[in-house]
Amino acid sequence: MNVSTPMLVTFFVYIGGMLLIGFMAWRSTKNFDDYILGGRSLGSVVTALSAGASDMSGWLLMGLPGAIFLSGISESWIAIGLTIGAWLNWKIVAGRLRVQTEYHDNALTLPDFFSSRFEDKSKILRVISAIVILVFFTIYCASGIVAGARLFESTFSMSYETALWAGALATIAYTFLGGFLAVSWTDTVQASLMIFALILTPVIVIMAVGGLSDSLAVIEAKSVENLDMFKGMNFVAVVSLLGWGLGYFGQPHILARFMAADSHRSIRTARRIGMAWMVLCLAGAVAVGFFGIAYFQNHPEHAAGVSENGERIFIELARILFNPWIAGILLSAILAAVMSTLSCQLLVCSSALTEDLYKGFLRKNASQKELVWVGRFMVLLVALIAIALASDPNNRVLGLVSYAWAGFGAAFGPVVLFGVCWQRMTRNGALAGMIVGAVTVVVWKHFSLFDLYEIIPGFIFASVAIVLFSLLDRAPSAAAQQRFAAAEAEFNTK
Template sequence: MSVSTPMLVTFVVYILGMVLIGFIAWRSTKSFDDYILGGRSLGSVVTALSAGASDMSGWLLMGLPGAIFLSGISESWIAIGLIIGAWLNWRIVAGRLRVQTEHHDNALTLPDFFSSRFEDNSKLLRVISAVVILIFFTIYCASGVVAGARLFESTFGMDYQTALWAGAAATILYTLVGGFLAVSWTDTVQASLMIFALILTPVIVIVAVGGLDDSLAVIRAKSLENLDMLKGLNVVAVISLLGWGLGYFGQPHILARFMAADSHHTIRTARRIGMIWMILCLAGAVAVGFFGIAYFQNHPEHAAGVSQNGERVFIELARILFNPWIAGILLSAILAAVMSTLSCQLLVCSSALTEDLYKGFLRKNASQKELVWVGRLMVLVIALIAIALAANPENRVLGLVSYAWAGFGAAFGPVVLFGVCWKRMTRNGALAGMVVGALTVLLWKDYGYTELYEIIPGFAFASIAIVVFSLLGRAPSEAAQQRFAAAEAQYQSK
């Protein structure tokens, strides 16, 4: 495959721009608090768009459009579940978590928050949650590296190993240098690029087919099932797809954005911006796949790429319908989605290693400068491990990504939700919820007797464990309840 000069130039300019933002953020990074949470200085727009961009990986522009293209509109149930879950997360958790972390020793990470909130002097909660984050996110990072490599491989005809390093290098560099501010600022740019691509592309596809009515007629003529929201689905399948939304309560990379907002008052505006962005992006992704059916039905001579791999539908439409320069910008949106998610995952892993393990157990009195440099070193270490795992894209370890979302959602989701809403929750309740949630996901995936998505029983059993073990044990100390009450009072203040 020949390398397209306009696409190559567009990608290079885009990547250099992201790295430049990283070096600008370097100058604003004075302490470890800055490096991990940006000094809790994010405004509503950056909070909203960085949360959205860090959530939506290459799946948004490849996986979801591909599923719709192959199976029809019934695959959009997952988008509906995600929208509901994200809104509930913004509405119930975001503002409370922002305030609670500040009241509990200015916690910088989820393990840090759990340890302080539940007065865990044994540090067992901190260790278990940090290990869960490291295991799942290292695998997540590997999948992001693979996605970036596949994009470079298919766009520029690189061999896989070269594409692997090309796709990962820029993300590693700006995360390594600029930390949370670089990740958040670049996420904002990337979120803007993603929504531009996902609004423009389906509009041009519809125009190319001959209009909305003609597009729907072609899709209907190919198969009426493409318009059936329940095609091949039973009640359990629909509930399982909607259940993806439960995962939001426990995703550390998304929750970190809430913790970094400049105040809980910012969250309200950020929620509106973030939800509008998310709805438009998901609707655009569904539309790309859906109307892509009509385009390639009318133009079978262009369908070779999508016939081999349905997830290439966005890439093929961008190449066919747009000027190479515009196509380069649109395809950069895929890179943006991959980079935005990978960068925040690297940073969360770094924070778990640095704040929760290095500072927590090895160097309690480490200086801020030392912690920043250790954090940078940990980004590099995790990135190199992820690249090593991704070196063989067929490696079985990448199969774990399919339920990593469920693992985080069930292990951390109920703990976070109850932790910010219920003052009677105890350390033993949190520990039981975390262990029961994670184990249920793992066991249900391997031995489940129904097709129900494992996050649903995992979330339910973890919630029950939290309530039972909290009520069986001694109530939290008076000081812990007072801190919780003070944080809740601040959250409720106008």
């Protein structure tokens, strides 16, 4: 039995388990509502872990540890920003969005919600938001496929091209079969696997170096700046990393979890579970990269893989320090992170194409069975485009994620935040905010202005546009204001 055989067996068992869940969900999927939102039946635990797993993609086990390994603890500002942003999203948006979508024609998707909430008879909001979803999610999907390819490439010595397809096929299969229920149920398993890997791995790394004090001494000896939270940081750099937290308000794959909860009352418990999971996972990811500095400083003979690509640090540590069977389980956590997020993204893209474009414009009277099958084939279409985008072996996971995260955060974040909190917001305000946010991100990214992360100006300019255009517009209709007030009143009931 060669060294990769136990890992191969572990991977096949894991993927087989995910496909089995997909098949079970397929048997429970009776209509398009089930396929897209699971019939709004998720309890607190599944809502929390599914939101967390769909959020924390391959970058959690590859991009973030790699950034910490290469630059030191100063890169952990991103984890601080994400924690603050996620908590605010759970606190302010989650419960309100769950109630508001039900009051506004039982909206199944974000474009659906925008169209109903702002009484958009022209359907331009639906079209623009669907386009934003398709553009930025295809880039986001490509990041997940790159992460999966890196995993298979490193673990099984595949070529990048072969690894690209191997990493994508399992995710496509169970998303195609089971839709939202498959994605949510598998997310719960995957979230458990991710937290196990991220708690165990740094503990073993510290022990391998000789303990906590020895690890810190080695890291300090290599460069005292590795311990400096402000290493290479100015005010703009710190704000840029903290600004990642703004992205949470506009991520469709995370917001879909809130919309699918069985009740807004479940959100409170889900928030506590979700935030505890997130803090432990982020702390573990930071620790993997940070204490990995000490391990590879002491063992330079093992450092070839991370010298070539710092994002492989978790993979290399798992392979070197653990029994192949345990390493296979730990490396499955990367696959879990990739699959959980990629599947959600494929499903949201599918829903945008099916619910918001196909049904909205081509087949208004399409049957539920027809919509489910169109949704499945749209999953395949988006996946193939994402694979084409990911085909460049020079792609970096964190770079792709940061662009897509900013695009959604700026285009949708202010619209969602104001939309569930401000009764006076209008259709023109929403449209202006969406366009200004998306355009600002693209332009700012292209010109790299002031080295400031593009989500920050995008979010600010979009918010200003929403307020300005809403106040210049006439007030929403009495019916719209009544629906908003009724939803807010229900949200405030305990």
